[in-house]
Amino acid sequence: MTRWSILAAAAALIGLGPLAAQAQPKPALPKPKAPLTISVIDVAGDLQISQPAIEKFQKEHPDLVARFVFTKATAPELAGKLKAQQQAGRVDIDFVLTGNDALAAGMEQNLWLEIFPTYADRFPALDKLYVPGAYAMQKMARGQAMVLDWYPSGPLLEYDPAKVKDMPKTAEELLAWCKAHPNRFMYARPANSGPGRTFVMGLPYLLGDKDPLDPVKGWDKTWAYLKEMNDCIEYYPSGTTATMKELGDGSRDIIATTTGWDINPRYLGIVPENFKVATLKGFHWVGDANYMAIPKGVTGEKLDVALALMAYLLEPAQQAYMYDHGYMYPGPSIHGVTIEMAPKESQETIARFGRPEYAGMIADNPTEPPLDAKPLVTMFEKWDREIAGNKARQ
Numbered sequence: 337m338t339r340w341s342i343l344a345a346a347a348a349l350i351g352l353g354p355l356a357a358q359a360q361p362k363p364a365l366p367k368p369k370a371p372l373t374i375s376v377i378d379v380a381g382d383l384q385i386s387q388p389a390i391e392k393f394q395k396e397h398p399d400l401v402a403r404f405v406f407t408k409a410t411a412p413e414l415a416g417k418l419k420a421q422q423q424a425g426r427v428d429i430d431f432v433l434t435g436n437d438a439l440a441a442g443m444e445q446n447l448w449l450e451i452f453p454t455y456a457d458r459f460p461a462l463d464k465l466y467v468p469g470a471y472a473m474q475k476m477a478r479g480q481a482m483v484l485d486w487y488p489s490g491p492l493l494e495y496d497p498a499k500v501k502d503m504p505k506t507a508e509e510l511l512a513w514c515k516a517h518p519n520r521f522m523y524a525r526p527a528n529s530g531p532g533r534t535f536v537m538g539l540p541y542l543l544g545d546k547d548p549l550d551p552v553k554g555w556d557k558t559w560a561y562l563k564e565m566n567d568c569i570e571y572y573p574s575g576t577t578a579t580m581k582e583l584g585d586g587s588r589d590i591i592a593t594t595t596g597w598d599i600n601p602r603y604l605g606i607v608p609e610n611f612k613v614a615t616l617k618g619f620h621w622v623g624d625a626n627y628m629a630i631p632k633g634v635t636g637e638k639l640d641v642a643l644a645l646m647a648y649l650l651e652p653a654q655q656a657y658m659y660d661h662g663y664m665y666p667g668p669s670i671h672g673v674t675i676e677m678a679p680k681e682s683q684e685t686i687a688r689f690g691r692p693e694y695a696g697m698i699a700d701n702p703t704e705p706p707l708d709a710k711p712l713v714t715m716f717e718k719w720d721r722e723i724a725g726n727k728a729r730q
Contacts, residue, residue, distance in 0.1 A: 365640035371402035372641055379411045380435040382626045385663050389654040393645055400641050411438035411528050418447045418631050427633030431642050437527055439481055439627050440709035449630040452479030458643050470669035472705050473625040481627035482646050485658040486669040488703050489624035490594035491538035492613045499589045506617045507542040511565055519570040522579050523592035525728055527716040529576045534622050535592035537706055541620040551715040562723050571727045580606045599662025603689045621703040661685040
């Protein structure tokens, strides 16, 4: 019995949490007779955070994994790729790192293996393991994925203080600034950008919309705002990196960002170190997370290893890697993981490029969940259809 199985069994006995109580006895999966090659696909940019911890698993478990094969793709293309493999009966993707964009698309198409309650005995009581924000995101996965790293996200605005002397303080002021400075504000396509979708999902709170969790019936003010703002935006990149590069090279003066997308590009030198961030009046954090998921069609020995890898990545020693270089700041999704536990390089990055004000901002402002799977997919489709038009670029 693994240490996680022992913890889960104990949790079930003493009644810790709903997910622990759902554990069902399952026949043991076959263990690998020889080390396997495990295919990992990343559609969330998470490998820059989690790859060292994943590779550490192979070093500590050479009897299970001979090597990992890492590939990257965009979130919008993953569902089609998996669907085609599953229909052909030849799934060659064993482990997926995804944001809630591709996770939601996969849930809509029934692409993910059920982890809970089927394999709940592999994990400890999740309501006790995860910090509150991460646990809220975990519940949204409906047992089809596991939160790997989490952050309060945004929406934040990043800007060049040499060019923007009077930073907008309200959503209305941002729209007026955009109109007065056409093509100087930018955000990326929400379906493939954490800051892009966080900006859009944060607007209903800023504008006082009827129902921030219903983009069809509750976002009248938000959709009107986005349509009006569209007139002063030159184009929408397909991903966040392009917005960072254009802010850094002076093509834009203000962009949508998040805590991680603020810290990491300044660490990488894409955005100047002295650039600043701001919030707008009525600001609510919209949480975000990256997930681990297993496609349907992964079975037997590979499934056993994929589940073992999931449990391993939720241990404190591996969670400390999630501080990374600020990409998902803070990053760790479980209780009790401090910056002092992170690699020295991560500690140095956060000390230099982190912002002291983030701790107070996280403590003093409410954190809301992102849209659930179906409303999220609906929002992506409505935005692509009604806002982007011919301004979206690959």
